[in-house]
Amino acid sequence: MAVRIEHLNKHIGKQHVLKDINLTIADGEVVGLLGPNGAGKSTLMKILVGLWPADDPASVVEVPAMHGYLPEQNPLYQDMYIREYLLFMARLERIPQAKERVEELIARVGITPEANKRIGELSKGYRQRVGLAQALLADPDLLILDEPTTGLDPNQLTEIRQLVRDLGRDRTVILSTHIMQEVSAMCSRVVILDHGQIKADKSISEIKDLEELFRKETAG
Secondary structure (H helix, E strand, O other): OOEEEEEEEEEEOOEEEEEEEEEEEOOOOEEEEEOOOOOOHHHHHHHHOOOOOOOOOOOEEEOOOOEEEEOOOOOOOOOOEHHHHHHHHHHHOOOOOHHHHHHHHHHHOOOHHHOOOEHHHOOHHHHHHHHHHHHOOOOOOEEEEEOOOOOOOHHHHHHHHHHHHHHOOOOEEEEEEOOHHHHHHHOOEEEEEEOOEEEEEEEHHHOOOHHHHHHHHHOO
8 A cells, every 4th residue: 555544633723624534545546536625635635755743643544665746836047057966965865876766757757858058047847847757757656746747838737747657657657737728737645625625536538427426515
């Protein structure tokens, strides 16, 4: 089992952001966390990667030790060149054969034509690819992507969707989005969150109309 969560609650101030979350995700699944803004998706991801604690230390939050994370606001050093930045991050993470790993990932995420540019010169789509390369440096068993397609144009959307599908062939992927088409295009399973609660958890193949299901589960 790649991810196991039991009785997870999270308050931020007086707001109960996550309410008794119970979720298991098997190795190799590509799972979409779908919900409106404020549903608790980003909070759940931050807890999964250890940035925030659960309210109760007795809550179960188990994820692979090797995991990669692409936050919604991708924090990149704008003045650094792509290779320079990825090599810097690889050395911070003590990645063996760092130069070879960086070159492998530059090719894997499709940024070879841009590899000699500064990050600040890149389009949003290419910056997302740099972020993905960074998240993949340690070859993680679990990849966690928070709104990975926000702000991309149609061509970039198509390319990033295909890249995520390809990455999901040899690792578990969890991605958050508020766009139903993204889940249908990239995921094998959807978990619908609303007001901090899991409202539905289904395989994409068993859903006849995702829009109707989403509307039903998030009404009111």
